Amino acid sequence: MDNIQDNTLFLLTDEELSILKDSISSANRIVITAHKSPDGDAVGSTLAWKHYLAALGKDAVVVLPDAAPDFLHWLPQYNTIITYDKHAEDVKKVVNDADLLFCLDYNELSRTEEMQPVIEGSKAKRIVVDHHVGPKIPSILTVSRPAASSTSELVFRLMSQLTGTQDISHDAAVCVYCGMMTDTGGFTFNSTNPDIYLIISELLRKNIDKDVIYNKVFHNYSANALRFRAHIIQDKLRLVETLHASYYTVTKSEMKEYHFIKGDLEGVVNIPLMLKGHKLSISLREDRDRPNFILVSLRSSCGFHCRKMAEEFFNGGGHEDAAGGKLYCSIEEAEKTALRAILAYKSQLEA
16 A cells, blocks of 8 residues: 555455455446435445446446435545446346445445345346445445445445555545545535545545535535525424424425425534434434335434434334334324434433
8 A cells, every 4th residue: 555554444344355356357347226215325425336346447337226316426436336226127237247236335225226136136246335324235345434434435445455545546436435424414424534535635635626626515405405404404394492402394395385305405404413412303304205104214313313213113224323214194194203203312312
């Protein structure tokens, strides 16, 4: 490696490294996948891995269940991604033809939703790289590190261990940084490991402009999006002050009124945590296409952890302080479920 002088960033044993090297070397058709509703880490890690494999002389195709928010479409080679919701037959073909398939940033095949049968039916070898708890995907190699800041961090570590940082291009570095930045809220949570900043220093050596990346992601909203956010905070936020918790709902009619596009409400669920001593924030959003389908996001702070609540009440999971799930009910019933969840954890929230 050019600038990292020791192996502190390495993830794999010699045996695991051999499996990864041999799998890449022998593969002729590589496909890289991530989860439904891909976020910055899902897109950043998949595209970074694609760029890196290209530096090794390997062509890889990124396929996703659906598109990422608009504020990620600037990432290098985003336009080469094939999405299952728009190009199902193309995705089926490349996955069926693949001899090596990477599963990045998800721990269960169900997280790819409609694309799950396609991945399950593939005869390709699978390699999993993820930082969610409890990986359940059959594979020849699973790189699971729940303590990591992001899957993009893991991808950087794998690239570094495989061939050193010299094969990490500027575009790959941009994608890695974007993934790490978005999955840590601009390095405001899940980012206390000093190794993260060693990685950032290496990325900066690739001449990335971290300020430009930040602005492209976080300063990219329309006037409608800002008004929508203000409406939620002003009119929709429901505080359970004695329990240091809150929730809000977003309906299809509101999305239509504010000309909602994917990504417009990114990060709003974090805003209530700005309240002094606030421990839990829950977002409940109607799906625009599926009736009685509610998308749930949870965030926690101040010593309370929301992952168990997501599993118990919202058919979900995730990280200790950033989790998600889904409900199959009306928005009114979802609101009642959120209140039941908050009350179920009363002793922990009011402490």
